[in-house]
Amino acid sequence: MGISHYGKQKGDWVRLRPLVKDALLAGAWLYHKPTGKWWTPEEFEEYYNSQALCNHDIDQLLENTIIRHASSGIAAGEKQIMNEAIQYSLKVAALKEKLEAFKLKDRLYRESKGKHL
Structure with a gap:
């Protein structure tokens, strides 16, 4: 099954902001499970805020990125x-x-x- 029309549309970085905010408040990092990459909240925000993400990309990040110490x-x-x-x-x-x-x-x-x- 392919990506839906919604998934292909330009995503809004604002959807990732609560994840960054929660990590900052917890004094924690963001961990991307599929790649095993660790991001400080600031690094995550800087990197993904500069990317052209579609809704599917944002959904995948929200599903696969967790807050960890x-x-x-x-x-x-x-x-x-x-x-x-x-x-x-x-x-x-x-x-x-x-x-x-x-x-x-x-x-x-x-x-x-x-x-x-």
Whole structure:
């Protein structure tokens, strides 16, 4: 299904203003869920106020932008780093295990052939 006639019409930035105002009052940031981008309320306002947005664009921003405190983003980022570090450690351990198994297989093969290098 395509964008409706209403959705294609030029949007009005004023529809986004309450989102910015609420973030300012909360001392919080704006987080765009699909892109993972964080905006200060001022950055958000400056950027989107200068864009030619249609109603569909504004609807999407209102649906996908939430007010969050930076501390939640920092905690999420730290958790993501920890999870990535764990996954990396597991991958390295698996590679080391595979390498040791190959080295053992090579040593046993050479010993069985009487070829000590």
